[in-house]
Amino acid sequence: MKTQSAQNTRNRTKLKVSHAGGSKSNARKGCQMEQKLGRPVCRSEVVLSSLLKKNGNYVNEEGKILADKILEDLPEDQEHAATLGVPLKILAHPNDAIGKVYGVEHSGRVCGIGGNVCLSTAFGMPRHLISHANVGSSNNMSHQRVEDLEKHVEILEEKLTGYEETKEKFDETKEKLEETKKRLAQNENHLATLHRFLQAKFGSELPTFNIDSS
Known part of the structure; x- marks a missing residue:
């Protein structure tokens, strides 16, 4: 005992x-x-x-x-x-x-x-039916797991699509910014060329301007 x-x-x-x-x-x-x-x-x-x-x-x-x-x-x-x-x-x-x-x-x-x-x-x-019942339960759990994974993949795909759209807009904005910079650089070159021409033509008679004046 x-x-x-x-x-x-x-x-x-x-x-x-x-x-x-x-x-x-x-x-x-x-x-x-x-x-x-x-x-x-x-x-x-x-x-x-x-x-x-x-x-x-x-x-x-x-x-x-x-x-x-x-x-x-x-x-x-x-x-x-x-x-x-x-x-x-x-x-x-x-x-x-x-x-x-x-x-x-x-x-x-x-x-x-x-x-x-x-x-x-x-x-x-019977025992063989018990085994089938257990397998059925396992299959149901596996099926549920697959459904959960599929939903998770859908969410990730939606997030990826949103990221790709945002990246595409960012790339477009970046491209426009580069084009604007190029145009500004060209305008600066034109102004510099015009200033040299006027200075050569008028010399000391070339008037000066205050860029801050209205």
């Missing part, structure tokens, strides 16, 4: 996400929740309840992050449990909130239900 207790203590120290379920199994907790709610329950709400302490706080920050992900699909899972659930059995599906958060199930254990549980018994479908 002491050996098992020491092993359980070591196992708890390895948990990344702690829980507040104590020694009570999820199956027993699910039955109690079913009696309290008056309907079958899903494994999502059973797992979520184990992440909350009696004072309503989460067990730790990792538990809060995990709970936030579960809460995204929890209403849909609860609706399925109320309409499709079987009394005294926790409703589970490979593509429910727990399946999306934890990923593919391992043989001999089902998340939220416990160890030594057959996958086909927990999900009510």
Whole structure:
């Protein structure tokens, strides 16, 4: 007994996400929740309840992050449990909130239900269909990722188009400025030539002008 207790203590120290379920199994907790709610329950709400302490706080920050992900699909899972659930059995599906958060199930254990549980018994479908359900969930996530990347590319293309238009206007303005500088230089040369001609013709009689006068 002491050996098992020491092993359980070591196992708890390895948990990344702690829980507040104590020694009570999820199956027993699910039955109690079913009696309290008056309907079958899903494994999502059973797992979520184990992440909350009696004072309503989460067990730790990792538990809060995990709970936030579960809460995204929890209403849909609860609706399925109320309409499709079987009394005294926790409703589970490979593509429910727990399946999306934890990923593919391992043989001999089902998340939220416990160890030594057959996958086909927990999900009510043959193992090969469970694999297809997991693949479908993965494909949906990949499809969403592709859509997000496509939207990001569209935004970048819009920004690039705006940059190219701005650069084109800048180049046009720069070109006009260079042309203006050339015309001013030509005018200065013409004025200098005219001044030399007048100075040669009139000499000291050449009148001077104040360029600042009105």
